[in-house]
């Protein structure tokens with residue numbers, strides 16, 4: 316069987332460091348292994364509209380921003396197909412058929428949908444499209460017969476739901492669709508990076524992000540303003556490392572060589588943590604180190620992004636080519652789906668048979 320990747324992001328804002336450690340970094344790694352026959356990266360504008368219906372301009376504006384973030388992180392248009400969801404109309408038709416294979420109560424039980432409804436204050440009135448987005452995500456994944464979906468932990472229930480749809484479809488209509496597997500980041504701190512406000516998830520919609528395109532001064536300001544252990548008031552107090560955003564970020568970003576370069580007093584992160592826990596290490600010193608680490612990590616991304624910003628017509632061309640290729644692939648799958656469902660009435664006089 317072919318090895319295929321499908322993954323993507325909603326163009327609701329520029330991408331942030333949570334996207335980077337949670338999914339983008341892994342995509343670039345997988346792209347460079349050469350083990351995959353095809354890689355599709357989708358800019359999910361139609362999905363973004365499910366909770367931004369009255370703000371289409373925001374979604375439109377962010378398509379190029381997300382594409383720039385991709386290219387800045389090292390996704391290579393010669394190795395991956397970057398495309399725009401709404402330019403592949405076959406996805407909506409697939410969703411339409413899949414909707415019949417899922418119950419309302421099953422969607423209501425999806426924990427990610429549940430928490431996102433709460434986060435957006437949709438409890439009183441949920442847009443139908445938003446409620447159904449796990450189904451449209453299943454269409455996105457199966458249209459490309461994706462075997463692998465690199466994503467953050469919040470996507471786990473989506474992949475589970477997708478597998479259920481595949482299973483149901485194949486058992487009713489015959490073996491047609493492929494069950495995908497999620498690939499989560501190996502580092503636990505990257506599964507769900509908290510926001511700089513200490514909230515459970517860094518998210519464009521919550522405004523608690525450090526963006527990949529952020530200027531150095533802004534990164535520093537944000538790192539210095541980060542939440543830490545609220546009980547660590549004086550330097551000599553013992554501090555807590557678990558659940559402390561500054562240490563979660565260090566777990567996610569810091570590499571052994573950063574110590575020799577930026578903080579030679581310590582050999583590794585364990586030594587820093589031990590000192591913080593025993594007391595005597597101030598938050599500002601830890602934040603200063605984190606700032607150096609983040610600056611080192613983000614500098615090459617920002618530079619590459621600026622280069623691509625000078626070549627926007629080329630970026631549009633990449634999206635156009637990627638979308639045309641994605642459409643061709645999705646059309647082939649849709650053809651198989653229709654055949655399996657016997658919606659092929661006018662072929663070979665089938666309706667008369």
Ligand code: ATP
Nearest residue numbers: 324325327333337466467506507508517518519520
């Ligand atoms: P929105 O607020 O509009 O939903 P978002 O910031 O949640 O935006 P998405 O486009 O929904 O971003 O997510 C894209 C991908 O990035 C998904 O694979 C998701 O799991 C991953 N991701 C998003 N935020 C984080 C985070 N804080 N930590 C780890 N992974 C993340």
Ligand code: MG
Nearest residue numbers: 325431469518
């Ligand atoms: Mg999201």
